[in-house]
Amino acid sequence: MADTVDHDVVIIGFGPVGSTLAALLALRGVAVHVIDRDTDIHPLPRAVHFDQEIMRVLQEVGIAEELSMATIVNPGMDFLTADRRVLLSMRPDGATPSGWPASMFFHQPDLERRLRDRAVELGATTTLGVAVTELIDRGDHVAVSLADGTSVTASYVVGCDGARSTVRKQLGIEMHDLQFEEPWLVVDLVLRPGVEPPAPLALQVCDPARPTTLVPMPAPRFRFEFMLIDGDDPEAIQQPDTVRSMLAGWMEPDDAAVERAAVYTFHGLIAAEWRRGRVLLAGDAAHQTPPFLGQGMCAGIRDAANLAWKLHRVVRDVSPDALLDTYQAERVPHVEDLVGAAVGFGRLICTTDPAVAAQRDADMLAARAAGGGHVGSIAAAALTSGPLVTVGCGQQSQQPTVDGTRLDDLVGGRFAVVARSSALLTGEGADWWRARGAALLDAVTTPELASVLDAAHADVVVVRPDRYVLHAGDAVAVPDTAARDLLPA
Template identity: 45%
Template sequence: MRTETCDVLIVGGGPVGVTLANLLARDGVSVIVVERDIEVYPLPRAAHFDHEIMRLWQELGLADAAQKAARPAGAYEFRNAAGQVLLRYDMPANAPGGWAASWMFNQPDLERALRERLAREPTARLLIGTSFEGFESETVALYCQADEPFRVEARCIVGCDGASSPVRKALGIELEDFGFDEPWLVIDAIERDASGLPDINLQICDPARPTTCVLMGPGRRRWEFMIRPGEDPADFLTDSRIAELLKPWVPEGAVEIDRRAVYRFHGLLAYQWRKGRVLLAGDSAHQMPPFLGQGMCSGLHDAANLAWKLKLVLDGQASEALLDTYQTEREPHVRAMIQTAIAMGQVVCATDPVMVAARDAGMLAQRAAGKNPVPQPTPAQGPGLFRPDDAMARRMFPQFGRFDDTAGPGPWLIRRGDHPNLDALLCGHEAVLVRPDRYVFGAGEAAGLTAAYEAALTSTPFACSLAFSSRTGGA
């Protein structure tokens, strides 16, 4: 049996796994990505990413490719069955990440760009048509490619292998269930004539049939229809039923249906994201309903958080305890996203007439009073490798212009006067120290910041508990 070796083995070649591989390989880490499928899945799955993720594509030199695969999202409206606007978000054209706040995109185009970039990295390999067979140990995984078994010996393994995650199952890690489970029909379509189609993203909060209509990447649309209790999901996949559902939305000949599928929208969170040198990221670690558009985004934040920490640990520049901060930082952020997405879903999915009437009356009254809510800031990271009791820590440092291109990968120590356009962001402090994932470590006196950062990397006593923030489950 042949043996392959690398620093980091990534199981799963979707956006999260290949992004993590690109970040690691860029920094000289040897990485193997194993992927069961031969080709990029040809149809869209994720639909949305935000300004922070566009900033990540910028870091990898993929901003142009991302813009070709995407279009900025404008307004996002919640409407009731009568067509009244219950809620409207107008997405800013310039958000703190330095890009438009919200983007709708075509996943296959972006995945191909990620793979093409990875192919240019001399320390990275993508092994397609390769199935996961199990673990021999926490650093040795068994695989099969074209009916030929082989071993991969790696210093670390990251499972980015999706919602059903064979890696998570092999580790015996269980999932926390948030109690939201709704089946929806998803229809993807190619635009033939967009003139009669909605020009903004919509949530139709109709108790008879909650519906989503969104723009996707250039030239594409998506509709989602909730399947009510007692209805058979298989009935919704027929041509006649789909034509019936789309009739109020689509003038004849305006679109060509590209895909139809029934998905279950739910909230799940792995109790444990790390066992020794094996870690989970993306859908392997967490899943959420799509109403907030943060499912893929959350996985890509995992990749950005994990990449620089793995690099430092593998190079001996940081204690292995640094890997414990991955879950303590990321899980509270993801948990908040799941809870917010579920709350939005509960507004959309309400079918009880009394509840719907009260919802509509309350939201219309708020809107009439000028209290239309604005999108909330991205939740802060949880405790971990951040300066304790620091008001600036644990949030992403804003980007003005294309500052990141000038500053490079990081970490950054930005002193007052170094970059006059950024002085206002220091909030009166002498300096701010920004981690490689663009999150602020802390602010204060420059020498003290540097010393605190270096000490935190090489020692275990962070100013927080390194225990997982929710109970652990499984074996």
């Protein structure tokens, strides 16, 4: 290691993913510095939806309660034919592992501002208004050059610098292309006082003449998205008169002010490498998804949660650098599932061939008439097994409330071992986890914990700091060699 490095971790990009990671690291006492080329947040929303797991991460950084006041619970989404018959209903699950609502709508600038402030409150330092231009991994640290001629050093660097990531380009990392690329016009409206939202729930109007999405947002906002079709001029379609004419079938022209109308190209892309030496990628720098399931930012925040506790252990020399290799291995299958599902829905929605659309509608209406056509939350898949996930585990753990306090708040950033009885928390395995600072809890002393065990069909559950189940079984055992190597005391 160089004699001195300026920071344990430098994060490039202070968007929602970089600010979440900064807050999670600062919370753990890691010396984290964030650099962003812009001085302020992106003023207009891109993301409008997040799920219960994201609220659980926001809970960890201490801002979930206040943000929940500014969200609305998502009642669901219907996929409609051009003449507005329901093809498919998606309704969020009632019960969730975290106890937070399955699915929520929010205002991205409010979230980003609070996350940035929170990261700084917790101790993150920042350089804003200056772009990063170059990175050099010197083997024992990384040197980061900025556009103003200054530079900083860090033990590790995380590129959270968005879809056009400078970090990814500096490393020469390619993106795997899932062959989905569609331009859409995104229109954000501010409804006039007293005007009801054009739809009470999200709609995907699968009209081959103009696929259209409607998304409720916290009042007074509402979003429309219109797919561009052959012959559309991306510049002309953003002009106020054109936008108003497109809204005409849905609302009166004077019912709302247009806050923003912009064309975005929706992609399905996943980086081939998420780590090269001491540099890692997270968020849109590592993956991009069409927004049909509202999961792009959610996936990036899951990256941050996966990475934070591992980086903490590695920069404190508690765990070997190899712990960071589990990041890509664990996150890629998750992201492939989500992006694959979003691309699948995208192909369904973006059909512009009338004959293909007619067949799709006939098939889906028949399935619905036969009792199908209903789906629940598109849940994030469990982590696949690996050194830190026993075969059959990797699901998100349950979070009961104990005496008015959510379980994660009791456990903090530690591992937790939850057992059916205190007798199961004796012996070599329990001592092994105790030596790693784990919270050892039993369901006799704290009956609310039974739900953690029941959901895993086990008498003992080991929960990781990112709230995924590492192991579930009938006894607390010392983990196998691979986990022992990554988690020395």
